[in-house]
Amino acid sequence: MSAFLSWIATLPSLAQIPLVLLAFFAVIALLIFFIEIAPRSGRKYTIIRAAACVLFPALIFLALGSVLWAAAAAAVFGGLFFLLDYRSKQGAGYLFQLVGFMSPAVFLLAIGLIYPTIQTTIQAFMNSRGTRFVGLENFIWIFTQDTGIRTVLNTVVWVLIVPTVSTIFGLAYAVFIDKSRGEKIFKILVFMPMAISFVGASIIWRFVYAVRPEGQEQIGLLNQIVVWMGGQPVDWISNSPWNTFFLIVVLIWIQTGFAMVILSAAIKGVPAEQLEAAELDGTNAWQRFINVTVPGIRSSLVVVLTTISIASLKVFDIVRTMTAGANETSVIANEMYSQWQGFEVGRSAAFAVVLFVMVLPIVVYNARQIAKQREIR
């Protein structure tokens, strides 16, 4: 891998782009091959599998230069694919196939998600060098000093405000522009911030909030408006606790588009018959919205709320870019990074565990909702 990257680095930059894209697509194609194509029966797939039995050992021979390893790989792959091919005659959904084809994904999940989770949890109970068990010391540290409590509280504020406000804004916007002329353009306008990276958005908003001393030319939009109205320039992002709300605005600005798109699609899925029936019963628009539309899009609302909640629990880029946690704006993810960077691995892991515990109820709720819907279907 590193040899490949060093080789790429020697090429002219324009040639690098297609090569990197090609490599990316090759890896994706391989994954799709495992997930989608391989479990099926039929002559075409038998040929593909037979080709793979030659290709993989050849690659291993090229990589390791050893005939023995290549032969071993050929035996393993040959045997494996023969078994899979034989079993695939019994149809899809067979347990053996599931295990066979899910094992790469499960393996990656294990080393990429489950192992780190366990390791981080253990680290949270160790000292900074990971040499001594300190019990709850790291957690006590978080919840006994000012900045620690402030950090956790700020995260709670983020997760309470961002999902509610962006869902309400997104829903209202989706309802108002529904079936209006130029709906697509209105949607694009609100959806566009989603395409901007968090760091980019933070830099844009840092300019909006920029402050210059009274009497000088204001380069920040917000302060320029304040000055036009005859007020004094305000340093928006340094006055605690209001600065946290000004940072929250950035995430709301980004996430409203997401909420709007999903909810707009859901609203269009509400059966017109139900709305007509309600209208015939003499309801007004507000009653139809509350009693027909909202229950009809309930599952989408849950998805939007939980997704945005998790996004706001994990918020890092905005705080890092705009204040780096100064002026009491720090959040858990930012503090986690700062502590880790300062070699305080134990405290960093403890913050991670606190975040984990905070995310857990949301994820469990979300998963249960999905399970419920399955049962209904």
Added chain:
Amino acid sequence: MISHNFRRALVPIATLGVASMVLTGCASGTSGTGGPGDAGEADGVVTIYGTIADTEAELLEESWADWEEANDIDIQYESSKEFEAQISIRAQGGNAPDIAIFPQPGLLGDLASRDYIQPAPEGVAANVAEYWSEDWAAYGTTGDTLYGAPLMASVKGFVWYSPSQFAEWGVDVPETWDDLLALTQTIADETGTAPWCAGFGSDAATGWPGTDWVEDLVLREAGADTYDKWVSHEIPFSDPAIVSAFDSVGDILLNPDFVNAGFGDVKSINSTPFGDPARALGDGTCALHHQASFFDGFIQDPKNGNATVGPDADIWAFVTPSVEAGGNAVTGGGEIVGAFSNDEETIAVQEYLSSAEWANSRVALGGVISANNGLDPANASSPILQQAIEILQNPDTTFRFDASDLMPGVVGAGSFWTGMVDWVNGKSTEEVLSTIDASWPSE
């Protein structure tokens, strides 16, 4: 049936999976690669990583260009403004450069005590013993092991002023701290505006100019011993000596009559980038400004201050006075060169960088100084740098390294900075100091 069971299992697996995603970002192997074994191979290339960027980086490369050619070693220098964040990540990720130039001895100590840094080779140790004072040698030492030699240096705590304005108001350079306060009052009465300007703004590092103020006052009021104890956390931030230093700084920085000339009220200190006061100094709206020797670059920059620096020029500087007349304590900064590899070529580069030969080569190119005793002061490019070299080479000077740079990173490059910002914003001294104390590393 099986497939039904599988589906039931899917929800908890998915739950665990999604929830785990939150945690993966921070899991790190604590087992370091590298460390004091053999690391790196002699391949004709030595990579160096540091904070020195732009023009300064070009001068750095120029300073060793001849030596590179003579010794057939290719030195590849890479700079990053995110050095402090990146170096620990690269070290912990097993992707460290051969040599790193640390502006913060505390960070070098952090890495050295975790077995990432190679002990200094014999040649470097010999150079350090010959060319640097014991104080400076101590900044590259962790435990009892020397890990690196100092590179360049700067003297902090200069107060920049305009000699012609001083003559106009009939005031002299102050001898003591009280004189400085009296001088400030005189100028305030004379001009009717705030005499001092200050700027703490520096993106993610906002607040560091404030720590320089506090360090100067701790060293001058409480003395070098207390300063050393404070750095090593033998006395906490909430100690009366530190509180008193904060109070003294507050006499100037928190007094709306004394700051913030040309920028607004006290709180505007936080939002003013640290380079901007050069402009206020240049156009005469600011009478006094506290900043290290490097500030003459900002003052002489045509895009910023556009003034000349010298004893008889537009702007000149005096060292922040001590509590009693005749004090000779100064704070300063500098870089320490630490190595992650110990192959022959890396060692050769390290030895060269710690020699007087390199120090003269670099200082002759202008803009910087070194605390190397083998340095010829005549090589310095400007009067303020010559004065700084004289201060550094004077055996009577009590020199102390910038305290925040010596402290562990979470304090020195973290809570101390944010603490200064909170303090200027109006948080009480006691609260700020106890918050900083609480952030001190566990062990």
